[in-house]
Structure formats: structure tokens, C-alpha cells
Amino acid sequence: MNTAFVPAEGTDPRDLSVADFTVIARIAHAHAGLVLHPGKRVLVGSRLAKQMRANGCSDMHALVTKIVHDPVVRRAAIEALTTNHTRFFRESHHFTHVATTLRPRILDAVRARKRVRLWSAGSSTGEEVYSLAMTLLGEEAAEARALLAGDVALLATDLNAQVVEAGAHAVYPAEALADIPPALAESWTEQEGAGFRIGAQARGLVRFRRLNLLDEWPIASPFDAIFCRNTMIYFDAATTERLQCRLAQKLVPGGYLYIGHSERLLGAAAELFTSVGQTIYRKVEA
Ligand SMILES: C[S@@+](CC[C@H](N)C(=O)[O-])C[C@H]1O[C@@H](n2cnc3c(N)ncnc32)[C@H](O)[C@@H]1O
Incomplete structure (x- = not known):
């Protein structure tokens, strides 16, 4: 039997449930046009981890609830989901x-x-x-x-x-x-x-x-x-x-x-x- 510790859903910042991921994906698409495929669930969870702490939320579900109801938290969360990679003279x-x-x-x-x-x-x-x-x-x-x-x-x-x-x-x-x-x-x-x-x-x-x-x-x-x-x-x-x-x-x-x-x-x-x-x-x- 595998006795390794498995955190209960919601206790690990990367642990975004499928249902909560679906909510975030819908919001990111509606507000910013961003398409988040299901394969990005762990990545999205890790990008939102800082928001979870900054908003004093004890788990991801609490953060997602705030994102749904609070436009300021929602805006910060969407910004955290953007990919900002760039460089000088890219595609020269x-x-x-x-x-x-x-x-x-x-x-x-x-x-x-x-x-x-x-x-x-x-x-x-x-x-x-x-x-x-x-x-x-x-x-x-x-x-x-x-x-x-x-x-x-x-x-x-x-x-x-x-x-x-x-x-x-x-x-x-x-x-x-x-x-x-x-x-x-x-x-x-x-x-x-x-x-x-x-x-x-x-x-x-x-x-x-x-x-x-x-x-x-x-x-x-x-x-x-x-x-x-x-x-x-x-x-x-x-x-x-x-x-x-x-x-x-x-x-x-x-x-x-x-x-x-x-x-x-x-x-x-x-x-x-x-x-x-x-x-x-x-x-x-x-
Ligand atoms: C990968 S960077 C590209 C930067 C630069 N154009 C380049 O090619 O190197 C994509 C940028 O698009 C921005 N972005 C994504 N969705 C956006 C939206 N709905 N409105 C404005 N900017 C957006 C992101 O914040 C991110 O900084």
C-alpha cells in the first residue's frame, strides 16, 4: 500500500479541482480571451498560488469563490494567468x-x-x-x-x-x-x-x-x-x-x-x- 502523504483537495496551492479550473477557464476566456485547455490545470493552480496567499485564502476553492465575486481579485488573477515571455529583437x-x-x-x-x-x-x-x-x-x-x-x-x-x-x-x-x-x-x-x-x-x-x-x-x-x-x-x-x-x-x-x-x-x-x-x-x- 502506498503510504505517501497525499494532501486533501484544496490544501496544496497547485491543487485546483476540475470544477474550479472550469470556472477559472470560463472567466479567463470571457474577460481576456485566454483559452486554458484542461492540460493546463496544474500550471494554472501554481500561477494562482501567490494570489491564494495574498488574499488570505486557505485553499484554492476559497480563492476561486473570491475571483468569481470580487472584480479586483478577478483582475489580479487574470493578470497572473498571462504569459509574458518576450525579448529584444524577437523575430528579427x-x-x-x-x-x-x-x-x-x-x-x-x-x-x-x-x-x-x-x-x-x-x-x-x-x-x-x-x-x-x-x-x-x-x-x-x-x-x-x-x-x-x-x-x-x-x-x-x-x-x-x-x-x-x-x-x-x-x-x-x-x-x-x-x-x-x-x-x-x-x-x-x-x-x-x-x-x-x-x-x-x-x-x-x-x-x-x-x-x-x-x-x-x-x-x-x-x-x-x-x-x-x-x-x-x-x-x-x-x-x-x-x-x-x-x-x-x-x-x-x-x-x-x-x-x-x-x-x-x-x-x-x-x-x-x-x-x-x-x-x-x-x-x-x-
Ligand atoms: C507572450 S507576450 C508577447 C510579447 C511581445 N508581443 C512579443 O512578441 O515578444 C503576450 C502578451 O499578451 C498579453 N495579453 C494577453 N491577453 C491580452 C489581452 N486580452 N489584452 C491585452 N494583452 C493581453 C499578455 O499579458 C502578454 O504580456
Whole structure:
């Protein structure tokens, strides 16, 4: 007979019952579009363990009850369920495209005194938007000056308030420097303690906001380009298609959409864009 101690259901933070997991999965889907498959039950339990302690709950069921009834606890729990993995210059072909195709257009727009707006939707801790900012600023001092003097702004949004705060702070560990092309790191980052910080000029181009992509977007001006990468992979097809159509509405005609390597345009959204590169799309002109 196996005499090993088996905790009673609800006493181990990772011990989320099937019924409670089903409740959490329904809430995560309804509020954030996140699809949690049954195989993720232990992972979800371990991600909620901190919430359990923070809310003084003695077991998972008590936490799930709070999540159902208290919007503040619910929001923190959903944020804890997000996956925030990212890195500087991830999927580097996108930044090559920005440098060779988008940046010259942006410089032309700046010289013509036009407004330029870019959006990193699902920005996590900011590595993506700062990669974009550094690519735009580039290596030429005169071009960088023109960009900095122009009406250029990058918006970075994420559902998770903690990653939004980290992105605005813009301090990263030393290891991450290896992901940034040396000339750009040299020009646009500065040493900070044992790590580095994105320099004030690149930071000054970017503003961070908490935004749930499923909610209303309080964003007035259209974007010249949107990065929405490795975020839709957590959504189902209907949510993804709806989001992609909404992103299209927020792009100027001819604006660029960059999506993650395992994502694709779905249904009606596919009609709104033409493919111009690997996971790079242009909104069709009306
Ligand atoms: C894996 S990260 C991707 C970061 C970056 N775009 C990249 O490709 O490296 C996915 C991000 O999407 C955010 N996210 C998930 N659901 C969201 C939603 N409904 N609204 C806004 N952001 C969401 C998560 O918080 C997470 O930071």
C-alpha cells in the first residue's frame, strides 16, 4: 500500500479541482480571451498560488469563490494567468523590414511634418516596443534628430499592469543586451546598476498603458504600423479574427501589421490585408 502523504483537495496551492479550473477557464476566456485547455490545470493552480496567499485564502476553492465575486481579485488573477515571455529583437526579420521599408517612409512623413503613430499591442515588458524605437532612431545622428523632433509616438499596451509598469521603467538585465544590435545598444541604452536602461530619448518616444484588447480602445488616431505578436496565440479563432478586424480599422490605408511566427490572419481579416513578407501584412487601400 502506498503510504505517501497525499494532501486533501484544496490544501496544496497547485491543487485546483476540475470544477474550479472550469470556472477559472470560463472567466479567463470571457474577460481576456485566454483559452486554458484542461492540460493546463496544474500550471494554472501554481500561477494562482501567490494570489491564494495574498488574499488570505486557505485553499484554492476559497480563492476561486473570491475571483468569481470580487472584480479586483478577478483582475489580479487574470493578470497572473498571462504569459509574458518576450525579448529584444524577437523575430528579427520584422525589424529588418522596419529598418529597410517602414523607417524610410516614416522619415519621409516626419520631413513632411506628418504625424506618425505605432502600436505594440500585447507589449509585455517593453522589449518589443523599444526594439522598434531603437530601429526607428537608427545609427544616423541627423536622421535620429529628425525623428526626435517630429510628431512620432509609439504606444505600448498590455493587459497585465505589472508588465506595463516594468516597461515604462525600462530597466533590463545585462544578458538582454546581447539581443540588441551593438550600434543601437551603444546609441540608445545606458548602464543602470548591474543591467541597463533604455535611454531617455528612446523612452521619450514611447508611452505605456494598461489595455485589455477585448475591451473598448480609447485610442483616437490611426496607426501607421501595429505589432501584435505572440498574443493572439492565447485566443480562440473567433476572438482572433475579431481582433484582427479591429486592428485593421485602427491602421491607416497601407499601414503595416506584424504578427507572431505561429499566427495567421483568419476569415474576414485575411480579406483586409495583403501579405508583404513573413508574417507582415499591409492594409489594403480602400
Ligand atoms: C507572450 S507576450 C508577447 C510579447 C511581445 N508581443 C512579443 O512578441 O515578444 C503576450 C502578451 O499578451 C498579453 N495579453 C494577453 N491577453 C491580452 C489581452 N486580452 N489584452 C491585452 N494583452 C493581453 C499578455 O499579458 C502578454 O504580456
